[in-house]
Amino acid sequence: MARWEPDARGRLLRAALDLFAEQGYERTTTAQIASRAGLTKTTFFRHFPDKREVLFYGQPMLMELATNGVRDAPADATPLDAAAAGVDAMASAHVEGQREYAPQLGAVVAANDELRERAAFKRASIAGAMADALVVRGVDERVAALAAELGARAYYTAFDRWIAPANTEPMPDLARTALTELRAAAAALA
Structure with a gap:
């Protein structure tokens, strides 16, 4: 080459x-x-x-997208809707060509303790960035942290579904579905 x-x-x-x-x-x-x-x-x-x-080169970009998505959500958005805007922004960044190597990347990370730890840190960083952006919007810190955690979980759930070999749905659709499922699960807690 x-x-x-x-x-x-x-x-x-x-x-x-x-x-x-x-x-x-x-x-x-x-x-x-x-x-x-x-x-x-x-x-x-x-x-x-x-x-x-x-293996983690896209994480800073994802954090920026998540933060900008939360920041740019409508002023009357609920904390979870603002987090959803951050999730949408991250999900929209994924293009079809990335799907081909994502399972291989996941396998490498899963096979190494150091990389699993780094992946957990990166995931927490994304949730933290969304929570910080929510606090800037005036959301209580505890509510912001919970909304951001749900958003991050929805994003990673969608990513796992997106890279599945049988999947044909685009990443943004999968992220919205995952967040809807998590909203229902959170409502069931009440």
């Missing part, structure tokens, strides 16, 4: 996933990932601080 070909970040991700599957996460080096992608190690570090972040 020529070094000048576009989409260096995507090439690095695909190379990393292939190498993680072939030889394991622990035994894969950044130099191997760069070489497999047809890039230099310097290019790798221009895109990612370490090999772990190859």
Whole structure:
């Protein structure tokens, strides 16, 4: 693969996933990932601080989308409706091409304690960002935290459904369905 070909970040991700599957996460080096992608190690570090972040590169963007979605929700939106706007914004960022490598990514994360811990941290960070945005809107901290947790759970539930091989529904539809299910479950608690 020529070094000048576009989409260096995507090439690095695909190379990393292939190498993680072939030889394991622990035994894969950044130099191997760069070489497999047809890039230099310097290019790798221009895109990612370490090999772990190859797997989580979209998280800062998701946090920003979630925060902006909550912030831009209508002024009269309930806390859960505002969180739903954040979930919609995150779900809309997923494109069909991402589905092809998401199961492989999930398998790599599931097989490694460090990566599972990082995934949990990233998930909590997304919920925290939504909760902070809700508080800025004037929502009580406890209510904001609960709405954000439901939003994050809906997003990740939808993501798991979206990457299922038999799925044909778009990610935003799945996210709305997951949030509707969670609203019903929360109502049943009363």
